[in-house]
Amino acid sequence: MYDVIIVGAGPAGLFAAKEIVEKSKLKVLILDMGRDVDKRKCHMSEFKSCTECSPCNIMCGVGGAGTLSSGLLNLRPDIGGNLHEFVNDEKDAWNLIDHVHKTFLKYGAPKKLYRPTKKEVDALQRKAAAVGVKFIPIPQLHIGSDNAPAVIKKFKADLERKGVKFKVNERVTSIDCEEVTLKNSSKIPSKYILVAPGRSGANWLASEAKRLGIPTRYQPIDIGVRVEVPAVVMDPVIKISQDPKFHIYPDTYDDFVRTFCVNHRGFVVQEVYDDFIGVNGHAMAKKKTDNTNFALLVKIELTEPLEDTTVFGRTLATQVTTLGGGKPLIQRLGDLKSGHRSTWDRLKRGNVTRTLMSVTPGDISMALPHRIVTDIIEALDKLNYVMPGVSSPSTLIYAPEIKFSANRVIINKQFETSCENLFVAGDGAGLSNGLVIAAATGILAAKGILSKEGVEVKT
Ligand SMILES: Cc1cc2nc3c(=O)[nH]c(=O)nc-3n(C[C@H](O)[C@H](O)[C@H](O)COP(=O)(O)OP(=O)(O)OC[C@H]3O[C@@H](n4cnc5c(N)ncnc54)[C@H](O)[C@@H]3O)c2cc1C
Numbered sequence: 001m002y003d004v005i006i007v008g009a010g011p012a013g014l015f016a017a018k019e020i021v022e023k024s025k026l027k028v029l030i031l032d033m034g035r036d037v038d039k040r041k042c043h044m045s046e047f048k049s050c051t052e053c054s055p056c057n058i059m060c061g062v063g064g065a066g067t068l069s070s071g072l073l074n075l076r077p078d079i080g081g082n083l084h085e086f087v088n089d090e091k092d093a094w095n096l097i098d099h100v101h102k103t104f105l106k107y108g109a110p111k112k113l114y115r116p117t118k119k120e121v122d123a124l125q126r127k128a129a130a131v132g133v134k135f136i137p138i139p140q141l142h143i144g145s146d147n148a149p150a151v152i153k154k155f156k157a158d159l160e161r162k163g164v165k166f167k168v169n170e171r172v173t174s175i176d177c178e179e180v181t182l183k184n185s186s187k188i189p190s191k192y193i194l195v196a197p198g199r200s201g202a203n204w205l206a207s208e209a210k211r212l213g214i215p216t217r218y219q220p221i222d223i224g225v226r227v228e229v230p231a232v233v234m235d236p237v238i239k240i241s242q243d244p245k246f247h248i249y250p251d252t253y254d255d256f257v258r259t260f261c262v263n264h265r266g267f268v269v270q271e272v273y274d275d276f277i278g279v280n281g282h283a284m285a286k287k288k289t290d291n292t293n294f295a296l297l298v299k300i301e302l303t304e305p306l307e308d309t310t311v312f313g314r315t316l317a318t319q320v321t322t323l324g325g326g327k328p329l330i331q332r333l334g335d336l337k338s339g340h341r342s343t344w345d346r347l348k349r350g351n352v353t354r355t356l357m358s359v360t361p362g363d364i365s366m367a368l369p370h371r372i373v374t375d376i377i378e379a380l381d382k383l384n385y386v387m388p389g390v391s392s393p394s395t396l397i398y399a400p401e402i403k404f405s406a407n408r409v410i411i412n413k414q415f416e417t418s419c420e421n422l423f424v425a426g427d428g429a430g431l432s433n434g435l436v437i438a439a440a441t442g443i444l445a446a447k448g449i450l451s452k453e454g455v456e457v458k459t
Contacts, residue, residue, distance in 0.1 A: 001027070001189060001190070002027045002028065002165075002188065002190045002191075003026035003028070003190065004017075004020055004026050004027070004029070004190060004193070005031065005180055005188060005190040005192075005193050006030045006193075006194045006196060007031050007172045007175065007193070007194070007196060007197055007201070008030075008032060008064065008195065008196035008198055008201065008426065008428065009030050009031075009032035009034075009061070009062040009063065009156075009166065009168070010064020010065060010198045010426060010427075011064055011426070011435050011438045011439040012064075012426025012427070012432070012438040012439060012442035012445070013030055013032075013194070013196040013425070013426070013442060014030075014152075014155055014156070014159065014442070015100065015439040015440070016194055016196065016425060016442035016446040016449075017030055017446075018103070018155075018446075019442070019446035019447065020446045020449060021159065021164055023446075023450055023457065024455050026192075026449075026453065027163065027165075029164075029165045029167065029188070030164060030165070030166050031167050031170045031182075031188075032061060032062060032166070032167075032168050033060055033171035033172070033201075034059075034061025034062070034168065035060075035061045035062070035168055035169060036061065036062050036166075037061065037149050037152045037153050038149065039168075040061045040063070059199060059200040062152060063148070063155075064198050065199060071109075071144060071145065071147070071151075071435065072140055072141075072142055072242075072243065073101065073109070073140060073141040073142075073435055074138050074435075074436055075101055075113075075138065075141060076097065076136075076139070076436075077090075077093035077437075077440075079136070079138055079245070079434065079436075079437075080432060080434020080437040080438075081431065081432035081433050081434060081437030083097070083440055086413075086415075086431075086444055096440045096443060096444075097436060097440065100436050100439045100440055101141065101436075103155075103439075104141065107151045107154040107155045108150055108151050108154050109141060110141070110142065110147065112141070112142070113139055113141055114140045114141070114241070116137050116240045120240045121135070124237065124240055124386070127385065127386050128385075128386045130385065131382045131385045132249065132382065133246050133247070133248050133385075134248075135245070135386070136245040137241065138243075138245060140241075140242060140243065142242070170182055170183070171183040172197075174208060175193055175422065176419075177420055177421055177422050178191070178193075179193075191421060192421045192422075192449045193421065193423065194424070194442075194446070194449065195208075195422070195424050195425075195428070195429070196425040196429070196445075198427045199406065199427050199428065200428075202406035202407070202427070202430070205406070205407075205409065206406070206407045212417075212419050212422075213418070214418050214419055215409075215410040215418065216408060216409050216430075217307075217407065218302070218307045218309050218310075218407060218408075219406070219407065219408050219430050220299050220301040221309035221310065221312065221313045221404055222258075222260070222295075222405075223298055223300055223313055223316060223317075223400065223401075223402050224295060224296045224297040224372065224399075224400075224401050225279075225397045226279045226293055226294070226295050226296075226397070226398040226399075226401045227294055227295075227296050227380070227390070227395060227396070227398075228268055228291050228292070228293040228354065228396040228397075228398065229291065229292055229293075229389065230291060230292075230352055230389070231265050231289075231290055231291055231292045232389075233292070233387055233392075234262070234264065234294075234387055236387075237386070238262070238264045238292070242264070243261070244259065244262055245259060245260070246259045246383060248379040248382050248383065250375045250379050250382065251378055252374050252375075253371055253375055255298050255299065256298070256299040257296065257297065257298050257376070257379040258296075258297055259294050259295065260296075260297055261280070261295050262294040263281040263283040263292065263293050263294070264283060265283065265288040265289050265292060266283030266284070266289065266291070266292065266293055266355075267281065267282055267283070267289060267293070267355040268280075268281050268293050268354070269281060269282055269356060270358060273317070275318050275321075276317040276320070277321050277326065278317060278328070278400050278401060279328045279398045279399070280295075281293040281294070281295065290353070291352060291353070295401045296376055296379060296380065296401075297401065297403060300312065300313075300372075309404075309405070313402050316367070316368060316402075317400040317402050320367040320368065320400040323360075323363075323367045324359070325360050327358050327359050328358075328360070328398050329359065329360055329361075329364050329367060330342065330347070330354060330356070330359040330361055330362070330396060330398050331396075332346060332347060332394060332395070332396060333377075333380065333391060333392065333394070333396075334392075334394065335363070335393075336364055339365070341362055342362065343361050344361055347396075350393070351392075351394045352394050352396050354396055356398065359398065364397060364399045367399065367400075368399060377391075380395070405430060406427060406428055406430040407430050409429040411429075414447070414448030414451055414452070415441070415444055415445035423448055423449060425438070425441040425442045426438040426442060429441075
C-alpha cells in the first residue's frame with residue numbers, strides 16, 4: 001500500500017516526490033506512461049505535438065517533456081507561469097525558484113548562469129521603454145540536451161535511494177480520490193494522489209476532472225506567427241540575453257503581444273498536429289544558419305458564448321493550413337503590409353533565405369483575423385526601435401504559430417482539488433508552462449499533502 005501515488009514523472013512529479021520523501025516517511029509511487037530516461041531516444045525533428053506519446057517519446061517518460069529538449073531553465077517566478085498566484089509574497093516565490101535551481105545543480109546541471117549585467121539591462125530597457133516595450137531580464141541556466149538525461153538519471157537514482165518506487169510504461173486510465181486504475185484495469189489504492197501529467201495528459205486530466213465533478217476553467221491561448229530575420233539584426237540583443245523576452249501592447253487593440261522561444265542562428269520547423277501544420281523553431285549545437293527566428297504571439301482570452309480557446313485556436317490554425325494547401329504559410333512582411341500575396345519570385349527578391357523548406361507563399365491576412373495581423377505588424381514596428389531591421393520588408397513571417405494552454409484545474413491553497421486527497425501540479429493542470437514553475441508547483445502540492453499529515457512545512 002502506498003501513501004502517495006504520483007501520476008507523471010516530469011519535473012512536477014519528481015520535485016513533489018523529493019519533497020515528500022525528504023520531509024516524511026510516506027511511501028511514494030511514481031507512475032509514468034512513457035519510458036525510463038535512458039530508453040528515450042528522440043530528435044527534435046521528430047517532434048510531433050500530440051495528446052498521446054509520439055513513438056519517439058519526446059513528451060513522455062521519466063523527466064517529462066523537457067528531458068530531451070534544450071532544458072533552458074528560466075529562473076524567474078513570473079516566466080513559465082506565475083508563482084505569485086500560489087505563495088504569500090515575493091520572497092517565498094524567489095525562495096522556491098532558488099530551491100529548484102539548487103536541486104538541478106545538485107543533480108549535475110552546469111553551473112554557468114546567463115545573467116545580463118545591470119548596465120546591459122538598463123540600456124536595453126531604456127531603449128525599449130521609449131516605444132512602450134518592456135524587456136524582461138531573466139537569469140537562465142542551460143542544462144543542454146546532452147546533459148539533461150544524465151541530470152534526470154541522477155535525480156531518479158537519488159529518489160530511489162530514498163525509497164521512491166517508479167513504474168514506467170504504466171498509463172493511468174482513471175483516477176478516483178482513493179485509487180488509480182491502470183490500462184490493464186488493475187487498481188492501486190493510495191491515501192493521496194497527485195496528478196502531474198503535463199501537456200501529454202492535459203486532455204485526459206480535463207476529462208477526468210469533468211467525470212469527478214472537479215471544476216476547471218479555460219485559459220487564454222497564444223496565437224501568432226514565427227518571425228525570421230538575418231542573425232545580425234538580433235546579434236546585439238542576443239549578446240545580452242540568449243532568449244530575449246519583450247512584452248508589447250500595440251496601439252490599435254492594446255492586446256498583449258510577446259516574443260517567445262528565440263532561436264539564434266536556428267531553424268524554423270514544422271509542428272505537426274492532428275488537424276493542422278503549425279510552425280515552431282529550434283537551434284542546433286553544431287549546425288548553424290544565417291538567420292534568427294522567434295515566435296510573436298498574441299494572447300487571446302474568450303468569454304461567452306465561446307470560452308474554449310482551444311477550439312478557436314484550432315479553427316484558425318486549420319484555416320491557415322487549408323489556405324497553405326497542407327503547409328504553413330510564408331509571407332514577406334513588406335507584402336503583408338502592402339496587401340500582396342507573397343510569391344516564390346517575391347520571396348527571392350528579399351534578403352532573408354528561408355530555413356523551412358516545406359511552406360506555401362501566401363497571404364497571412366487572408367487566414368488570421370485582422371486584429372491579430374494588426375497586432376503583429378504594430379508589435380514588429382515597435383520592436384524595430386529596439387532591434388533595427390526586425391520589421392524590414394524582407395522579414396519573413398510564417399503562420400500559424402500557436403501555444404495551447406491546458407484547462408486550469410481549480411485548487412485550494414494546498415493544491416488540493418474539490419475531490420478530497422486528490423492533488424494536481426504542473427502543466428497538465430494548467431498551473432505552469434515551463435520546467436521551473438512546473439517543478440515549483442510540484443513542491444507546493446507536496447507541501448499540501450505534507451500539511452494534511454501534520455508535517456510542518458515552510459515555503
Ligand atoms: C520539445 C520541448 C522543449 C521544451 N523546452 C523547454 C525549455 O527549454 N525550458 C522550459 O522551461 N520548458 C521547456 N519545455 C516545456 C517543459 O518541458 C514543460 O513545461 C515541463 O516539462 C512540464 O512539466 P510537468 O511535470 O508538468 O509535465 P511533463 O514534463 O509533461 O511530464 C508529465 C509526465 O506525465 C506522464 N503522463 C501523462 N499522462 C499520464 C497518464 N495518464 N498515466 C501515466 N503517466 C502520464 C507523461 O508521460 C510525462 O512524462 C519544453 C517542452 C517540449 C515539448
